Amino acid sequence: MSTDRRRAILEGAARVIARRGVRGLRMEELATEAGVSTALIYYHFKDRAGVLRHTLEFISDRADRYTSDDEDGGAHDARRELERSLLLEFQDLPEVRENSTAWGELRASAVFEPELRGDLARATLTWIHDVADLLGRIRPTAPAPALTASAERLTALLEGLSTRWLSGALPLAHARELAKEAVTVELERLRD
Amino acid sequence: MSTDRRRAILEGAARVIARRGVRGLRMEELATEAGVSTALIYYHFKDRAGVLRHTLEFISDRADRYTSDDEDGGAHDARRELERSLLLEFQDLPEVRENSTAWGELRASAVFEPELRGDLARATLTWIHDVADLLGRIRPTAPAPALTASAERLTALLEGLSTRWLSGALPLAHARELAKEAVTVELERLRD
Numbered sequence: 001m002s003t004d005r006r007r008a009i010l011e012g013a014a015r016v017i018a019r020r021g022v023r024g025l026r027m028e029e030l031a032t033e034a035g036v037s038t039a040l041i042y043y044h045f046k047d048r049a050g051v052l053r054h055t056l057e058f059i060s061d062r063a064d065r066y067t068s069d070d071e072d073g074g075a076h077d078a079r080r081e082l083e084r085s086l087l088l089e090f091q092d093l094p095e096v097r098e099n100s101t102a103w104g105e106l107r108a109s110a111v112f113e114p115e116l117r118g119d120l121a122r123a124t125l126t127w128i129h130d131v132a133d134l135l136g137r138i139r140p141t142a143p144a145p146a147l148t149a150s151a152e153r154l155t156a157l158l159e160g161l162s163t164r165w166l167s168g169a170l171p172l173a174h175a176r177e178l179a180k181e182a183v184t185v186e187l188e189r190l191r192d
Numbered sequence: 193m194s195t196d197r198r199r200a201i202l203e204g205a206a207r208v209i210a211r212r213g214v215r216g217l218r219m220e221e222l223a224t225e226a227g228v229s230t231a232l233i234y235y236h237f238k239d240r241a242g243v244l245r246h247t248l249e250f251i252s253d254r255a256d257r258y259t260s261d262d263e264d265g266g267a268h269d270a271r272r273e274l275e276r277s278l279l280l281e282f283q284d285l286p287e288v289r290e291n292s293t294a295w296g297e298l299r300a301s302a303v304f305e306p307e308l309r310g311d312l313a314r315a316t317l318t319w320i321h322d323v324a325d326l327l328g329r330i331r332p333t334a335p336a337p338a339l340t341a342s343a344e345r346l347t348a349l350l351e352g353l354s355t356r357w358l359s360g361a362l363p364l365a366h367a368r369e370l371a372k373e374a375v376t377v378e379l380e381r382l383r384d
Contacts, residue, residue, distance in 0.1 A: 020304065021215065021301075021303075021304050023213065023215045023216075024215075024304075101303060104300065104303065105300065105303070107355055107356075107359060108296060108297065108300035108355060108359075109213075110359035110360070110361075111213075111293060111296065111297070111355065111358045111359045112212065112213050112216075114360070116359075117359060117360045117361065120359065120361060121360065121361040124356070124361050149369075149370060149373060152362075152370055153349060153370055153373070153374055153377075155352075156349055156352030156353045156356060156362075156370070157345060157348055157349045157352055158352070159351075159352040159355065159356075160347075160348030160349055160350070160351040160352030160353075160355075161348045161352075163299055163300060163303065163351065164299075164316070164348060164351075166303045167299060167300075167302035167303045167308075167309060167312065168302070168306070168309045168313065169302075169309065169312060169313040169316050170344075170348075177341075178341060178344055178345055178348070181341060181345075182345055185345075185377055185378065185380075185381045186377065188377075188380065188381065189377045189380065
């Protein structure tokens, strides 16, 4: 089925990016990885930029899936949900490591490939918005700009810690600890 | 003079990395950029990994130069010095932009090039140590592990914000604001 092969291409792209980087992504290698022809890749995604854009969307959706749950999510659960959603980025599971690597690579590549920037900026805003939302459920009286600023810091910190972890400069357990404490620190700030 | 040409090679490497990324760094292009022969590059730095290692050292030293000053540095100045040293990473000056880009690229590349990791981890530790030192001058009673954790968060946040800035996802003025507020937030934390 067409949807299956489309998905196989995106899964393959995430794997190749996590293994060799965005700049190592060649359409021929991706075709081999996904078990399809390069023609089919171009048919579905038009060009290399199209593949990168949709891979970004694909890994964002996949991260949503492993960082969210179906709980009812009352205000008293928001803190737990926030911590879980931020800490789940730090797990030594192949899918999480692959996702974090690919996200970091897309971010780093956008410095050199401007055509990636628009989609990446949009995906980042969505992420910031989701985190600000959870913060607002924990601190309902905090003003919106303060919530957004805290969410911007927490998500940027997560990206910074994640690249340190993936490049071997920071042990996983310590990255989790620093992220968890950052939540506490920002929530303290939002109490004032 | 040999020292001048060595320096020209490192300046050239920082420029090429900032323009095209670590993975775009070819020895032939670097030779052209620095106005030397490839043989001289190999003579001074042995191989590509040697060039990358010494470029890392070069940009770290250069950042030290533009982020430090010669003030006496009493305790009451430590806060200003801390803010200045962290905020000076966010300036729209060619040298600063080039330095931040090259540092971010070396960090991102270390995910895929393990031979970069040792030196990068050491440079990161030095940076964390310097920031923890300044924090300790402002909060002399805070325990050392808390100072280190705050410094780890501040420096990782800076890396995260810097990549967002350089990839066009975050305006410079807002990056500065978020970094400045992060200092306040962590100092509040260290007061307890």
